Amino acid sequence: MKETQGHQHPITQMIDEINHIFTDIGFSFEEGPEAETEHYNFDQLNVPKDHPSRDMQDTFWFKSKDVSEPTVLRTHTSPVQARFLEAHGAPAKIIVPGKVFRNEATDATHEAQFYQLEGLHVDKGIHLGHLKGTLEYFFSKFFSGKTEVRFRPSFFPFVEPGVEVDMRLLEGDSKLAGKWIEVMGAGMVHPNVLKAGGVDPDEFSGYAFGMGIDRLGVMKYGVEDVRDFYTGDLRFVNQF
Amino acid sequence: MKVNYAWLKDYVGDALPDTGEVTRLLTEHAFEIDGIETVGSHAVIDVDVLPNRSSDCLCHRGIARELATILDTDLKYDPLAITPNLAPTDQIQVTIADTNACPRFTAALITGIEVKESPGWLKERLESLGQRSINNIVDATNYVMYAIGQPLHAYDADLFPKVNGKWQFGVRFAAPGEVVEILPEGGNSESRQVECVGTELLIVDESSNTPIGLAGVKGGQYAGVHAGTTNIIIEAANFHPTITRKTARRLGIVIDASKRFENEPSRDLPPYGQYKIIKLIEDIAGGTYEGTLDVYPEPKENLAVSVRVSKTNALLGLELSQAEIAAIITRTGSTVTEAEPGVLSCTGPWERTDLLIEEDFIEEVGRLHGLLNIVSVVPEKAAPGAVNVRQYYSEQIRQVLLAQGFSEVITSSFQKKDTIQLQNALASDKSYVRSGLRKNITAALDANFAHTDLLGIRAVKVFEIGTVFGKTESGVGEHLSLAIGVRQKGNGYTPKDDAPLQAAITTLEAQLGVTLESTSEQGVVEVNLSEVFASLPVPATYGTSKERKVTTYTAVSQYPATARDIALWVPAEFEAERVLAILQANASSLCVRIDLFDQFEKDGRTSYAFRLVFQSSERTLTDGEVTNIMDTINQVAEQNGWEVR
Numbered sequence A: 001m002k003e004t005q006g007h008q009h010p011i012t013q014m015i016d017e018i019n020h021i022f023t024d025i026g027f028s029f030e031e032g033p034e035a036e037t038e039h040y041n042f043d044q045l046n047v048p049k050d051h052p053s054r055d056m057q058d059t060f061w062f063k064s065k066d067v068s069e070p071t072v073l074r075t076h077t078s079p080v081q082a083r084f085l086e087a088h089g090a091p092a093k094i095i096v097p098g099k100v101f102r103n104e105a106t107d108a109t110h111e112a113q114f115y116q117l118e119g120l121h122v123d124k125g126i127h128l129g130h131l132k133g134t135l136e137y138f139f140s141k142f143f144s145g146k147t148e149v150r151f152r153p154s155f156f157p158f159v160e161p162g163v164e165v166d167m168r169l170l171e172g173d174s175k176l177a178g179k180w181i182e183v184m185g186a187g188m189v190h191p192n193v194l195k196a197g198g199v200d201p202d203e204f205s206g207y208a209f210g211m212g213i214d215r216l217g218v219m220k221y222g223v224e225d226v227r228d229f230y231t232g233d234l235r236f237v238n239q240f
Numbered sequence B: 001m002k003v004n005y006a007w008l009k010d011y012v013g014d015a016l017p018d019t020g021e022v023t024r025l026l027t028e029h030a031f032e033i034d035g036i037e038t039v040g041s042h043a044v045i046d047v048d049v050l051p052n053r054s055s056d057c058l059c060h061r062g063i064a065r066e067l068a069t070i071l072d073t074d075l076k077y078d079p080l081a082i083t084p085n086l087a088p089t090d091q092i093q094v095t096i097a098d099t100n101a102c103p104r105f106t107a108a109l110i111t112g113i114e115v116k117e118s119p120g121w122l123k124e125r126l127e128s129l130g131q132r133s134i135n136n137i138v139d140a141t142n143y144v145m146y147a148i149g150q151p152l153h154a155y156d157a158d159l160f161p162k163v164n165g166k167w168q169f170g171v172r173f174a175a176p177g178e179v180v181e182i183l184p185e186g187g188n189s190e191s192r193q194v195e196c197v198g199t200e201l202l203i204v205d206e207s208s209n210t211p212i213g214l215a216g217v218k219g220g221q222y223a224g225v226h227a228g229t230t231n232i233i234i235e236a237a238n239f240h241p242t243i244t245r246k247t248a249r250r251l252g253i254v255i256d257a258s259k260r261f262e263n264e265p266s267r268d269l270p271p272y273g274q275y276k277i278i279k280l281i282e283d284i285a286g287g288t289y290e291g292t293l294d295v296y297p298e299p300k301e302n303l304a305v306s307v308r309v310s311k312t313n314a315l316l317g318l319e320l321s322q323a324e325i326a327a328i329i330t331r332t333g334s335t336v337t338e339a340e341p342g343v344l345s346c347t348g349p350w351e352r353t354d355l356l357i358e359e360d361f362i363e364e365v366g367r368l369h370g371l372l373n374i375v376s377v378v379p380e381k382a383a384p385g386a387v388n389v390r391q392y393y394s395e396q397i398r399q400v401l402l403a404q405g406f407s408e409v410i411t412s413s414f415q416k417k418d419t420i421q422l423q424n425a426l427a428s429d430k431s432y433v434r435s436g437l438r439k440n441i442t443a444a445l446d447a448n449f450a451h452t453d454l455l456g457i458r459a460v461k462v463f464e465i466g467t468v469f470g471k472t473e474s475g476v477g478e479h480l481s482l483a484i485g486v487r488q489k490g491n492g493y494t495p496k497d498d499a500p501l502q503a504a505i506t507t508l509e510a511q512l513g514v515t516l517e518s519t520s521e522q523g524v525v526e527v528n529l530s531e532v533f534a535s536l537p538v539p540a541t542y543g544t545s546k547e548r549k550v551t552t553y554t555a556v557s558q559y560p561a562t563a564r565d566i567a568l569w570v571p572a573e574f575e576a577e578r579v580l581a582i583l584q585a586n587a588s589s590l591c592v593r594i595d596l597f598d599q600f601e602k603d604g605r606t607s608y609a610f611r612l613v614f615q616s617s618e619r620t621l622t623d624g625e626v627t628n629i630m631d632t633i634n635q636v637a638e639q640n641g642w643e644v645r
Helices: A010-023 A079-088 A128-142 A191-196 A213-221 A226-230 B005-015 B019-029 B060-071 B120-128 B136-148 B241-251 B256-261 B269-285 B309-316 B322-331 B358-369 B389-403 B438-449 B495-512 B529-534 B576-586 B623-639
Strands: A035-037 A071-073 A092-101 A113-123 A147-154 A159-169 A180-189 A205-212 B002-004 B032-039 B042-048 B092-096 B104-111 B153-156 B166-173 B179-182 B192-195 B201-205 B210-214 B232-238 B288-295 B305-308 B335-340 B343-347 B460-472 B475-487 B518-521 B524-528 B562-571 B591-602 B605-614
Touching: A010 A092, A010 A113, A010 A128, A010 A213, A010 B389, A035 B475, A071 A092, A079 A092, A079 A113, A079 A191, A113 A128, A113 A213, A113 A226, A128 A147, A128 A159, A128 A180, A128 A205, A147 A180, A147 B019, A159 A205, A159 B358, A180 A191, A180 A213, A205 A213, A213 A226, B002 B005, B002 B060, B002 B120, B005 B019, B005 B042, B005 B060, B019 B032, B019 B042, B019 B060, B042 B120, B060 B136, B092 B104, B092 B288, B104 B166, B104 B269, B120 B136, B136 B153, B136 B256, B136 B269, B166 B232, B179 B210, B201 B241, B232 B269, B241 B256, B269 B288, B305 B309, B305 B358, B309 B322, B309 B358, B322 B335, B322 B343, B322 B358, B389 B460, B389 B475, B389 B495, B389 B529, B438 B460, B438 B475, B438 B524, B475 B495, B475 B529, B495 B518, B495 B524, B524 B529, B562 B576, B562 B623, B576 B591, B576 B605, B576 B623, B605 B623
Parallel strands: B092 B166
Antiparallel strands: A035 A071, A092 A113, A113 A205, A147 A159, A159 A180, A180 A205, B002 B042, B032 B042, B104 B232, B104 B288, B153 B232, B166 B201, B179 B192, B201 B210, B305 B343, B335 B343, B460 B475, B475 B524, B518 B524, B562 B605, B591 B605
């Protein structure tokens, strides 16, 4: 047997692909810590002090003896929004692909760790139409076929208005083609989040979105159990 | 929230379209629909009410109001449109220890009722929502909650001591260790003793300071309504959302009442609940209404919010006129006036506690006008932003290692044992975060070695790039780590594993132009990439994107694979591909791969050695099955004039 090329993990393949798609339209790739303070993971994102997501059932907390301020394994990539706005202000045009953690029972569609793709675009005159156009552009490239997007009402503390995003691949013979699929939550950045980042909501507006990269993998490659991404099993990886 | 279609029609009237259209309208303009079912003769729609609307929409009136808003029509019958006029009573009193925790408390006295079975229509409606009918009084409290969203509780006034001419209620926090006996929960017949920690808000019989219920969460057995009850007190109150939620979550009691209080229903709602239940009880249980106690120390009213036409269009990407925006907001039941040209002053209807800022109203405009009307703005090519060093160099390292036959894994950030333990672990074997990647890479080498035949590889070569955690002076620190591992023998590390590792490191050093500080141990080498990247220049671009093949994944079989080797002398004119094709055609679908692992020529003939790997996705293959396939292959080889060695 000859020495062959190794196989790249589908998650990092997707991240590379996502990065190239967004780089072309002016987004920059940003990162943040996986051990994140409560301040950035929740407070700066307008998540109320008593919001259920802060509960022990949903979030992994570090022991208070180990940290100088309350710290969690980040539950989403959104804290990087807050960090970026605070450090750079507006305009902001970033994506944040990264690992996140949820303290919940695992099954074929849930894993305690997974990858999320955050997007944030804040500038003068940004509206929901920009969000829709950008997502259609992204999905059309990522799924290699013309894709349309629709919004439905939704709620997340860090956006207002908040929307649920469905996508439909219009072309190709993929299993996905022709069906509306719920893919992510998004919306216009909540004025409290802008203000927390030192940005004037009367001057700037912006959209934010967050989707599971694992879930994109389920759609793109037909992976049926998201836990397979993290087993270290080459019978999985070597198919990619 | 389960919604009975006929019940909705009571409120909406003939303007209510069929269930299919209701589903479409709610999905597009308000809430997701989890399903529609038929219970007896009732159509029931399961509406997934959003958290910000759980204050007003966890009831039939709320969903009906929402539909009327979407349809731009008025409700035929609105139970919240009539201001309740409740005669007072001085026979009941309440002492509220913390008015923030309990902003409003009402209690109504009704005498001379008859406890009996509920009428059929009431039973049917509750049963269509999955609620068991108990008796007319308890059913009435549930009915009113599902109708307008106000939770209620009924007491037997004769079992509740009347001291100094008054029934004396109290609302206070529990003392740590205080025990409350609460009603049985779904399916159980035994009441439950709950030991409090001190954060629970209690309803007490003030005359004896006896706890009689967990406020907003669960009522107690105390003075319960029974078959012989004739005089009743109905409680309808408003409790603090967080306090309710904490108690409900801690005790694992999330029931209809707590779900509603958690979402801050309007403080104006309790009298409407009383008004409605008094009428209902008179209808189905008779009796005489005596009066209501209403203590409302913390009034809260919706404030006017300025909504700019320009801001509305700027966020939604629309070009609506001021009149159009005003008309849409008015549909929600809000009061809308022009504050100045281009600015509307909007006050949400009293039952909605979620319309607090300009953006909340803008969202109403967006969803009622229709989010499907948002027009895409196609993004333009733009100058790329700054290159991310971590992504750029990580990707470069990946490509170097892939070229050397290493495959990439991503493993768990959790460990059974390490240095930093989480406060709340998923499981005892996952309670620490990883301080390095070595353990996981070693485990991957061990696990994958069992599959080398199936994978068609001789050695297992893997790497991972991932975040690891460590203690620092200021708390928990983290850095990006790279670990590379090689395993060539099944029984573990051999010194021979070091050479390919060293080669990988050398190539990486050449590519990155740095010396890597690495430690190699038992066939695994680990490098702190954050340190390496800090010294590397920031590149100008990412370069061109790679062509990536589109893969469709096939689930890994859970059953073991079996390998068999065959070595053949073949006439020179048969090249390897042709031999392989003939073997494949005859090896049955159970043969999942064939690899050529040896080849040499002698005396005009070629010797090929192939490894055939067999596996089923449905069962473990028997030795005999595989032998039969190999026998067939041997016969085919002979028919082709090949010599099996």
